[in-house]
């Protein structure tokens with residue numbers, strides 16, 4: 001029989017947003033050999049892994065060298081030492097979890113795609129836009145209906161739940177990529193209540209929780225009453241501790257989460273035991289070091305570097321009188337393209353005139369048109385130079 005490909009791939013946008021940016025910058029560099037670019041676009045980090053993590057990785061590699069301490073396959077859902085360390089980290093914030101509600105993963109992207117498996121194909125997904133493109137793309141590949149919920153400056157990019165109950169799978173991202181917006185407790189409680197009332201399940205992407213400075217804002221959805229019966233939290237060490245290339249994350253699925261008599265935590269155990277053979281021992285030891293007092297102090301120092309970058313960039317935007325939001329409780333700055341420019345037009349202008357690379361808002365959904373994202377993860381010297389060039393280009397602009 002003829003193999004039938006998944007035709008939903010044909011419904012995806014031409015290229016993943018960041019691949020599109022890479023292509024355009026590559027073309028520019030080919031046309032302008034030797035030009036230096038200041039990359040404030042893609043959300044990769046510039047600071048290396050912290051010393052506590054490096055020491056733990058080295059020690060674990062040594063263990064793998066000796067017969068008495070060698071580890072083979074790891075438990076599919078995560079090593080007990082890491083599941084316990086993550087549960088203890090939540091407990092410090094007043095969130096009680098049992099270690100078997102914590103699943104160690106190879107990162108949030110992998111999980112956001114894989115978790116599709118526990119929702120029936122006919123369950124529609126709600127995506128608040130502008131949104132991290134992987135939510136929409138994973139749903140498109142799965143052939144799932146998407147309910148797009150637009151947000152904008154009028155609601156601070158934090159819309160309230162819709163009137164209807166069309167979607168059974170709700171993607172929430174807070175602190176948000178790309179807008180930097182963070183749900184308050186009251187706003188997030190509305191979504192939790194809505195999910196419990198309608199039977200929907202929230203996929204809460206907490207990849208940037210470590211950037212929250214304001215004590216009143218929730219880091220975890222499980223700080224909210226009722227979340228244990230309606231939410232899954234997806235987290236990552238990528239931006240918290242520089243694991244973008246090392247790969248480690250975790251997902252929390254409470255034992256109370258059930259739909260139609262099926263326990264979602266048990267479904268995920270069944271899924272993981274079928275589809276993975278666990279994350280490597282060495283990486284899990286490195287990850288556990290992040291949750292030690294030493295590791296926490298070191299990652300705080302790294303996050304402070306990115307926060308200083310945010311200050312440098314937002315100071316420049318203020319000098320240019322450009323409207324922006326984000327950058328304080330999140331590592332992204334979301335700005336309005338000056339002079340009524342569209343977002344790809346502004347991208348081209350910054351690339352060609354000052355060699356600064358950002359991310360066009362349109363790539364995060366149609367309501368992102370006219371906006372632009374700067375990441376604060378670049379090297380501090382590059383960030384300072386990008387800010388200087390922005391001021392030189394736009395300092396006199398009338399926006």
Ligand code: PLP
Pocket residue numbers: 043106107108109110132173177205207235236237238243244248249
């Ligand atoms: N979720 C959001 C909102 C992100 O911005 C990213 C990465 O940029 C991820 C998830 C993926 O993180 P990871 O590196 O853990 O796959």
